[in-house]
Amino acid sequence: MKKSIKEGFKATFRRELKRMTGRPIYIFSSVFVMFFCYIFFLTFMKEGLPESLPAGIVDLDQSYVSRTFIRNMDASPHMKIVARYTSFNEARSDMQKGKIYAFMIIPKGFYSDVLSYRRPEVTFYVNDGYLIAGSLLLKDMTYLSALGNGYMQKKVLEAKGFSEWQIMGNIQPIAVDAHLIANPWANYQIYLLNVLLPGVLQIMVLMLTIFSLGMELKERTSRNWLRTANNSMFAAITGKLLPYTILFTILGIGGNFILYKYMHFPMHGSFGWMCVATFIYVLAHQAIGILFIGTVPILRDGISLAALYGLLGFSFAGFTFPIEGMPRNIQIFSEVFPIRHYFKIYINQALNGMDVKYSLIYFAAMLAFLLLPLLVYYRLKKAALYLNYPAK
Amino acid sequence: MQRKSFLRKITDTVRTIISLALEEYRVIFHDSGVFIIFIAATLIYPLLYGYIYKNELLRNVPVAVVDNSNSQRSRNFIRQLNATPEINIVATYANVDEAKQAFQRHTIHGIVYISKDFDDKINQHEQATVSIYSDMSSFLYYRSMMIACNYTALKIGKNIQIERANAEGVVGEQAEINVQPIQYEENIFYNPGTGFASFLMPALLILMIHQTLFFGIGMLAGTAREENKFHLLVPQDNMHSSLYKVILGKTLCYFTLYMVVSAYILGFAPRLFNLPHIGNPNDLILFVIPFLFATIFFSMTISVFVKNRETGLVTFLFFSVILLFLSGFSWPRSNISPFWLAFSWVFPAVHGIQGYIKINTMGAGIHQLNLEVVSLWGQAGFYFITTLIVYRLQIRNSKSRAQAEQEEQDNFTNDIITE
Numbered sequence: 001m002k003k004s005i006k007e008g009f010k011a012t013f014r015r016e017l018k019r020m021t022g023r024p025i026y027i028f029s030s031v032f033v034m035f036f037c038y039i040f041f042l043t044f045m046k047e048g049l050p051e052s053l054p055a056g057i058v059d060l061d062q063s064y065v066s067r068t069f070i071r072n073m074d075a076s077p078h079m080k081i082v083a084r085y086t087s088f089n090e091a092r093s094d095m096q097k098g099k100i101y102a103f104m105i106i107p108k109g110f111y112s113d114v115l116s117y118r119r120p121e122v123t124f125y126v127n128d129g130y131l132i133a134g135s136l137l138l139k140d141m142t143y144l145s146a147l148g149n150g151y152m153q154k155k156v157l158e159a160k161g162f163s164e165w166q167i168m169g170n171i172q173p174i175a176v177d178a179h180l181i182a183n184p185w186a187n188y189q190i191y192l193l194n195v196l197l198p199g200v201l202q203i204m205v206l207m208l209t210i211f212s213l214g215m216e217l218k219e220r221t222s223r224n225w226l227r228t229a230n231n232s233m234f235a236a237i238t239g240k241l242l243p244y245t246i247l248f249t250i251l252g253i254g255g256n257f258i259l260y261k262y263m264h265f266p267m268h269g270s271f272g273w274m275c276v277a278t279f280i281y282v283l284a285h286q287a288i289g290i291l292f293i294g295t296v297p298i299l300r301d302g303i304s305l306a307a308l309y310g311l312l313g314f315s316f317a318g319f320t321f322p323i324e325g326m327p328r329n330i331q332i333f334s335e336v337f338p339i340r341h342y343f344k345i346y347i348n349q350a351l352n353g354m355d356v357k358y359s360l361i362y363f364a365a366m367l368a369f370l371l372l373p374l375l376v377y378y379r380l381k382k383a384a385l386y387l388n389y390p391a392k
Numbered sequence: 393m394q395r396k397s398f399l400r401k402i403t404d405t406v407r408t409i410i411s412l413a414l415e416e417y418r419v420i421f422h423d424s425g426v427f428i429i430f431i432a433a434t435l436i437y438p439l440l441y442g443y444i445y446k447n448e449l450l451r452n453v454p455v456a457v458v459d460n461s462n463s464q465r466s467r468n469f470i471r472q473l474n475a476t477p478e479i480n481i482v483a484t485y486a487n488v489d490e491a492k493q494a495f496q497r498h499t500i501h502g503i504v505y506i507s508k509d510f511d512d513k514i515n516q517h518e519q520a521t522v523s524i525y526s527d528m529s530s531f532l533y534y535r536s537m538m539i540a541c542n543y544t545a546l547k548i549g550k551n552i553q554i555e556r557a558n559a560e561g562v563v564g565e566q567a568e569i570n571v572q573p574i575q576y577e578e579n580i581f582y583n584p585g586t587g588f589a590s591f592l593m594p595a596l597l598i599l600m601i602h603q604t605l606f607f608g609i610g611m612l613a614g615t616a617r618e619e620n621k622f623h624l625l626v627p628q629d630n631m632h633s634s635l636y637k638v639i640l641g642k643t644l645c646y647f648t649l650y651m652v653v654s655a656y657i658l659g660f661a662p663r664l665f666n667l668p669h670i671g672n673p674n675d676l677i678l679f680v681i682p683f684l685f686a687t688i689f690f691s692m693t694i695s696v697f698v699k700n701r702e703t704g705l706v707t708f709l710f711f712s713v714i715l716l717f718l719s720g721f722s723w724p725r726s727n728i729s730p731f732w733l734a735f736s737w738v739f740p741a742v743h744g745i746q747g748y749i750k751i752n753t754m755g756a757g758i759h760q761l762n763l764e765v766v767s768l769w770g771q772a773g774f775y776f777i778t779t780l781i782v783y784r785l786q787i788r789n790s791k792s793r794a795q796a797e798q799e800e801q802d803n804f805t806n807d808i809i810t811e
Contacts, residue, residue, distance in 0.1 A: 025699075029707050037710065043729060044717060050727040095581065096756035097763075098746060101724065114573055117566075121575040129582035129668070129753040131591035133724045135535065138578065145576040146546075152573040169518040170556070173549040174469070176541045177521045181495075183528040188723070191531055200710045207706040214702070300425040300611070303702045307709050308433075314713070315444055321588050322530045325450040327443065344498075347529045354496050 008230030012239025015228050016212070020243055029208050030244070034251045037200045038258055041193050048187035052080035053133050056091050056103035059084065063111035069122075072144055073104065078136040095127050102126040102137040114152065122148070132188075146172065182266040182351035190265050194346055195319045195339070197255050198278075202285045202339055203310040205248050209289025210306050212240060213380075214299030222384035233381040237373070241286050252278040260350070268353025277345045277363065284338040284369035294376025297383035313339045341365045405637065412641025413648070419612065420645070425701060429608040434653045437600045438661035441593065446665055448587030452480035453536045455502040456491045459484065461510035465548075469522065473504065473544045478536035488525075501527040502537045514552060532588070582668065582754045593667050594753055595721040595745045597657050598683075602741035603712050605650060605684075606691045610704030613695035617790075635787070639692070639779055646688045654680050662752065671751035675758040679747050682768035686740035689775030696782045719745035743767050 020026040057073070059066050074081045083100060085091040091103040105123045107113075113120035124141045128134035150171040157167045183190050216222040229236035253275045260267040260274070267274070288309070293302040315321070316334040323334045334340045341362040348354045348362075382388065420426050457473075459466050474481045482500060485491040491503045503525040513520040524541050527533045550571055557567035583590045658676065662669040698704045718736040720728060725746070728736070736742045747764035750756040758765065 025703055025707060033707070033710055037714070040714060040732070041717075044732055045723055046729065047727060050724050052727075053724060054726050092581075093760060096750060096754045097760050098725070098750055098754075117569050117573070119569055119573065119575050121577055123577045123579060125579045125581055127582055127754065128580045128584070128586050129591065129594075129749055130721065130724060131583065131586065131588070132722050134580070134583070135586070138580070141578070142542075142576075145574070148574050148576075149572050153570070156570070165519070166517045169513070169516070169520075170553070172519060173514055173552040174545040175519050175521050176538075176545050177523045178538060178541075179523060179525045180528050180534060181525055186528070186531070186534065188531075191528065196713065200713060203710050207709060211702065211706045300702050301428075303705050304425070304428050304433075307705055310709065311712065312440075315441070319530050320532075320592075321445060322450055322532055325447050325532070325588075327446060330444060343529075347498075348496075351529060352496055358496060 004230040005232045005235045008228065008232050008235035009239040012225070012229045012236055013242055015225070016240045016243050019212070026208065026212070029204055029211075030247050030251060033204055034201065034255070037197060038255060041196060042189075042258070042263065045189040045192070048185060048189050049078070050133065050136060050188075051078060053078050053102075053137055054082040054100045055079045055137060056083045056085055056094060056100040057081055058086070058088060058091050058103060058105040060108040061106050061110035065111040065114065066106045069106060069144075069148060072147065073140075076140040076144060079140050092125070095125065098130075100127075101130055101133040102141065104141065182268060182353075189263075191319075193259060194265065194350065195317050195343055196314075197259070198252070198281065198339060198342055199314050199317065201248065201252050201255070202281070202313055205244070205282055205285040206289045206292070206306040206310050207303065208244055208248075209241060209286045210293045210302045211299070212244065213237075213290065213293045214297075214302050216240075217293075217297050217383055217387065218299045220387060222387065226381075226384055233377060233384075236384075237290065237380075241290075245282060245286060248282045249279050252282055265350070267350045269349035270356060273356050273359070274346070274349050277342055277349070277359075277366070280363060280366045281338055281342045284366045287370045287372045288338070290373040290380070291376055294373065294380040294383075297380065309337075313337045316340055317343045319343055335365070338366050338369055408637050409641045409644060412638060413644035416642050416645035417649070420608075420649070423612070423615065426608050426611050429604050429611065430649065430653070434600060434604050434657060437604075438597060438657050439664075441596055442589070442661055442665035442667070445589035445592060448585060448589045450532045450536055450588075451477050453478060453502065453533055454482040454500045455479045455504060455537065456483040456485055456494055456500045457481050458486070458488055458491050458503060458505045460508040461506045463511035465511050465514060466506045469506065469544060469548055470504070472548060473540060476540040476543060478540040495525070495527070501533040504541065517556075582670075589665065590668050590753070591721070593662070593665070594749050595716060595719055597661060598745045598748045599712060599716060599719075599741055601650065601654060601657055601684075602687050602715070602739075602744060604653075605646065605687050606694070606708070607704050609646065609688070609691040610695045610698045610708075611701050613692075614698040614701040614703060617696075617698070618700060635780065635784060639776075639783060642692070643685070643688050647684055650684050650688075651680070654684065658748065658752070668753040670753070670755040672755075672757065675751050675756075676748075678758045679751055679761065679765060679768075682765060682772055683740060683744045683747070685772035686768045686775060687744070689772055689779050690740050693775050693778040693782055696786045715739055715741045716745075718742050721745055721749060737767070740768060740771050743771075 055073070057070055059070060070081060073079055079102075083091075083094060085094070085103070088105060091100070091105075094100050095103065103125050105125075107120055107122070110120045110122070122145070124138070124145075126134045126138045126141070128138075153171050154167055157170055162170065180186055216225045225240070226233070226236050229239055256271070256275055256278060259265045260271055289306065292306050292309075293299070296302050296305065316323070316337045317339045318334055323331050323340075344362045345359045348359045349356075420430060457470055459470060470481060473479065479502070481504075483491075483494060485494070488503065488505060491500070491505075494500050495503060505523040505525070507521065507523070510520045510522070522541065522545060524537055526537045553571040554567050557563070557570050562570060580586060658680065659669075659673070661667070695704075717723060718728075718732065718739065719742045720736075725733070743764040747761050747768070750761055750764070751758070
């Protein structure tokens with residue numbers, strides 16, 4: 001009996017290799033898609049943080065001081081003055097068109113008001129409809145405003161004979177010194193790619209698992225499939241899915257190599273454990289794929305379900321919008337997404353460099369998904385044997 | 393006489409197109425797979441995502457404090473920090489190491505460290521420093537931390553400056569002027585609460601329309617191909633003049649269906665979840681029309697490459713993520729490399745998202761959207777032509793395949809008969 005399972009497993013494995021190479025979709029949906037995404041995301045956000053975002057200026061003063069101000073604006077890291085306007089309406093219209101993400105109005109009589117202590121008001125307008133561009137520009141402009149005031153105060157203090165460090169202490173009594181743990185540049189590439197790429201990986205694993213199993217049922221080849229596996233469902237499933245386990249693990253760990261070795265993204269913990277996590281991550285999604293196609297043995301419904309689930313994974317990883325910010329009654333659902341646990345392992349390993357014992361619970365959670373196929377084991381076998389469901 | 397027959401011709405054509413559209417409706421409502429994508433998904437997705445992100449902001453991020461100064465000033469700083477909506481001080485630790493352990497257990501997302509000389513430095517008119525350590529696993533933690541700490545430091549710093557001016561005998565408005573010779577006013581437009589949903593949802597909503605159309609049309613084409621019915625779409629005798637009728641018939645069906653779907657997704661959902669919706673409805677309609685045509689013809693063109701009902705979703709689902717980034721709603725379009733920028737012109741979703749954000753979120757009028765509207769109409773025209781071409785090829789292939797099968801069948805029966 002044991003031997004027949006082993007033989008069946010080997011035969012199924014060989015059969016699957018043939019099927020895999022027989023249609024382009026298998027290689028396309030694994031190798032091509034992952035390579036495309038690696039290239040896309042690595043070249044797309046090359047800068048790490050957007051630089052030289054287009055901004056505008058409405059200079060109604062046209063004085064020496066207002067021009068200094070504008071020069072400072074242009075020199076700040078995230079901003080580039082691309083247009084000058086004569087009125088608020090013109091500038092606002094260009095902001096609506098998306099040509100600029102922010103603009104500043106320097107009022108008429110700005111310089112003379114400063115000199116005569118009338119406290120002129122400079123106004124910033126920032127478009128936070130584009131949250132990332134808006135936030136960066138607001139940060140720059142806030143910094144500039146402090147700089148502008150500081151510049152004025154500095155002149156006064158220098159005249160009074162204060163020393164350099166006392167001038168700083170007077171202009172800005174309390175400074176905030178920010179330490180950005182493991183991503184000191186606030187680099188978007190580092191922030192996003194570590195989750196986006198595993199996110200794409202889970203979609204492809206889910207899709208191909210369901211597709212490869214579902215096609216047997218749809219094309220009515222499932223009896224042949226079971227026969228090849230000596231009628232052992234266990235051998236049939238494992239033999240069939242092993243090629244994909246190998247393929248996706250290589251692609252996933254290849255991704256780890258690209259991120260942590262080639263791009264030198266932060267990896268303060270163990271690269272080895274991260275790769276183990278990737279392997280279990282692939283297995284967990286194969287298990288979920290079996291659950292889906294076992295629950296609804298109709299290929300198209302299985303795929304639609306997995307599509308919904310796979311896309312929700314990006315939200316429930318909780319990396320762009322943290323889980324605790326979501327409504328309480330759906331927070332619990334994040335637990336049923338392996339990507340959530342994978343994300344936690346990534347935080348512990350790559351960002352915080354912690355001992356693996358702190359991550360064992362997340363490894364265990366991902367391994368727990370491997371029990372899911374047991375729920376549909378007999379249902380799937382029945383479906384494969386009796387073909388008792390609609391084909392379309 | 394001549395004129396009447398011409399009129400007759402037009403009414404006949406319109407009648408054919410409408411009947412073809414109705415036929416397509418019948419197909420959609422009898423195919424549960426397509427029905428799920430066109431109706432169920434478009435109904436559920438906006439509600440689901442609207443609900444997930446309905447809180448808009450992350451509030452009260454748990455943070456720990458290490459106060460080595462332990463002075464009145466440092467305690468005041470901590471008190472004011474705790475009063476900000478962004479963060480919530482949940483623990484005080486004796487040293488940074490202890491705080492780090494809490495950080496590693498994920499119970500806090502940041503540490504505020506006030507050094508021993510904090511108070512002395514302020515007294516000596518030197519610059520005092522507050523160090524913060526921020527969790528970078530999500531940028532919203534970092535953002536909350538930075539906003540709260542900077543705000544508190546500036547506020548207390550200004551009070552200190554005014555105290556000093558007062559001590560020098562400068563009081564009242566003059567003290568304020570000395571501290572802040574220039575006033576600044578920030579105006580955050582279009583998303584004044586800097587909400588996450590207000591930023592993300594408009595892009596997602598357009599993407600839902602684009603992707604459900606794409607996958608639904610793909611599934612319909614995959615079915616036709618599986619059943620090898622493609623050639624039956626067009627009457628055999630008069631293919632040239634009928635082909636465009638078939639395409640227009642299908643288009644009419646998808647278009648009318650998706651005008652309703654769009655009203656729900658783009659009009660109703662933003663109001664339900666109180667997302668930005670300051671656009672003029674007429675402008676929105678004028679914009680959605682070319683967007684739908686471009687998306688429909690784009691999907692029909694690509695759909696002939698779909699072999700099976702399901703292959704579209706299997707291979708291209710991941711592309712939803714790519715499209716979201718190509719649209720430039722997060723990573724700004726001004727900073728996308730020329731290659732990917734050019735690539736993005738292939739997909740109606742890209743200008744669809746940009747245009748929708750501009751109208752709906754920023755209140756731009758249709759006349760301000762020349763780029764988007766012109767390129768969407770351009771895409772609609774271009775993909776209509778490509779649809780014509782690929783459908784013709786497809787039908788020819790399908791017909792010859794059917795003929796070959798038929799001949800085989802005939803030969804087979806002939807063989808039997810002769811035997």
